[in-house]
Amino acid sequence: MSTFADNIRFLRGKRGLSQHAFANDILIISRDRYSKYESGRSEAPYEVLIKISKYFNISIDLLLTVDIRKYPLEDILKLPDNRIVLPVVVDQLGNNSIEIVPQKASMGYLSGYGDPEYIEGLQRITLPFLTNGKYRAFPALGDSMPPFKDGSYIIGKYVENFDDLKPGKSYVFVTLNDGISYKRFTSRNTKSITVAADNSFYKPYDIPLEEIVEIWQYASGIFPEDFEPENFDNYNLKDMFLELRGDIRKLDDKVSTIK
Known part of the structure; x- marks a missing residue:
């Protein structure tokens, strides 16, 4: 049985429709043809x-890939364009836990973010000062957002709507092409958002809205044991080289404008 077959059977039952009524009156097809979709014997x-997507007001992506029986249907319908389903893990007292996406398995998050079993399998922590909202910890990758480096974790608060993005604020963006990235939001238009790294070596770039699957606003950080933000002797040569190249790039831009 396919996820799609389970979903349409579940949704039809929620509306109290028979196969005959749904097939003939809504889809304008025969009951026999429709029954093959529900049994998984044929693809729609x-x-x-x-x-089907328009009738139930649920995106085709969710119909095909997410077992919506595992979520409150009312919550799914409230999501912007049914963009994602957010599995939430709570403790025995009903408090939200902060799931930690591991460094080595960060690439697997893109395929598991909507799967409750994947989320339940992540290690979890709780922080008493992070209570309002849903939080998740993501590994810092690369050197585009100092002071976060490999071994650090960025705790983000879940953002439900693009309209909630604030210029100048930092976010974890989970996208179809880049996976997990930590950038500062700059601006938005009808088709994309513009983000920038704090490391001046990297230029701002656009992310198409349809590629974004999750957004988490920076809330706190977890740093490795040897993290010393004021100890510049610990800066490695790569960091110094990147900063120097960033300064040179800025100088070149200024010279170009003068010409």
């Missing part, structure tokens, strides 16, 4: 998928 063509 795109025109039928569109009709």
Whole structure:
């Protein structure tokens, strides 16, 4: 049985519709043809998928890939464009836990972020000063956002809507192409957002809205044991080289504008 088959059978039951009524009155197809979709014996063509998606007000992506029986249907319908389903793990007292996405398995997050079993398998912590909202910890990768380096974790608060993004604030963006990235939000238009790294070596760039699957606003950080932000002797040569190249790039830009 496919996820899609389970979903449409579940949704049809929620509406109290028979297979005959749903097939003939809503989809304008035969009951026999529709029953094959519910049993998984046949795949629905795109025109039928569109009709089902519009009728139940649930995106085709969710219909095909997420077992929506595991979530409150009302919460799914409230999500912007059904963009994602956010599994939430709570402790025995009902308090939200902070799941930690491991360094070595960070690439697997892109395929597991909507799977409750994957989320439940992550290690969890609780911080008493992070209570309002849903939080998750992501590994810092690369050198684009000092002082976070490999071994650090960025704790983010879940952002439900693009309209909640604030210029100048830092976020963890989970995207289809780049996976997990930590950047500062700059601006937004109808098709994309512009983000920038704190490391001046990297230029700002655009992320298409349709590539974004999750956004988490920076809330706190977990640093490795040997982290010393004021000890510049610990800066390695790579960091110094990147900063120097960033300064040179800025100088070149100024010279270009003068010309």
